[in-house]
Amino acid sequence: MTSRPLVTLVGAGPGDPELLTLRALRAIEQAEVVVYDSLVSPDILALIPAGVKRIEMGKRCGKASARQEDICAVLVRLARIGKRVVRLKGGDPFIFGRGGEEALYLRQHGIPFGVVPGITAALGCAASGLIPLTYRGLSRAVTLVTGHLQQGGEFRGWSALAQAGQTLVFYMGLEQAAVIQPRLLVEGCPASLPVALIESGTTAAQRITTTELGRLTATAATLKPSGPVLMIIGEVVALRAELSATLDSLAVA
Ligand SMILES: C[S@@+](CC[C@H](N)C(=O)[O-])C[C@H]1O[C@@H](n2cnc3c(N)ncnc32)[C@H](O)[C@@H]1O
Known part of the structure; x- marks a missing residue:
């Protein structure tokens, strides 16, 4: 991907903030909006700078959760109004995290995106x-x-x-x-x-x-x-x- 990503799919790792990658931390610190899933630990959410908009959109077994198409639509809408978006996911975005679907949706809608791996569970x-x-x-x-x-x-x-x-x-x-x-x-x-x-x-x-x-x-x-x-x-x-x-x-x- 050549253009600067508007949306970055970021792996937050399994919970301990010490297990975030440097690149993940930098992406979080530079975001204008963080759309995070329910698995992301409170300790990691605490690293999101004050003033950065946070939107919880995730899936959790047995609990009410956002529909995948709604999550994808929000990412595209935010990118189209020029926001620098971090899509923060537990573990690694491409391991049972629906990161593949989100990346494909962004690609299909012409939104430049990037992926930061995380330590999977x-x-x-x-x-x-x-x-x-x-x-x-x-x-x-x-x-x-x-x-x-x-x-x-x-x-x-x-x-x-x-x-x-x-x-x-x-x-x-x-x-x-x-x-x-x-x-x-x-x-x-x-x-x-x-x-x-x-x-x-x-x-x-x-x-x-x-x-x-x-x-x-x-x-x-x-x-x-x-x-x-x-x-x-x-x-x-x-x-x-x-x-x-x-x-x-x-x-x-
Ligand atoms: C939807 S999957 C997401 C996996 C995530 N993308 C990853 O790479 O770790 C959710 C499942 O991951 C596992 N999981 C994620 N984080 C965990 C943790 N800190 N401790 C134990 N299991 C975890 C559990 O089996 C949970 O039901």
């Missing part, structure tokens, strides 16, 4: 939870999956997801635990496969619950999350206990 939560997503001998691939697998027709990829030697990271997966557990078990995953459920990863409210695939639905039913939850499934989850213990013993020494 999988990377932020894994680091914060001490779960290496790949590990020699345990996991040679990572698959990012949406929990809304049946949208757009029957999902036929369960056997690929059940292949050994990989880590699965389910976004929006908590509400689908009762689907994910039996489908992976039927495809041959062991009931003992470790699972981590990470709520509000990287923030002060982070809460991590570990369980096994065979108990996933029961464990998910006990959680009453007040923030977003990420599900990590794979042998690498078991490394968390060892890595946390190592840190504890270092702290004591």
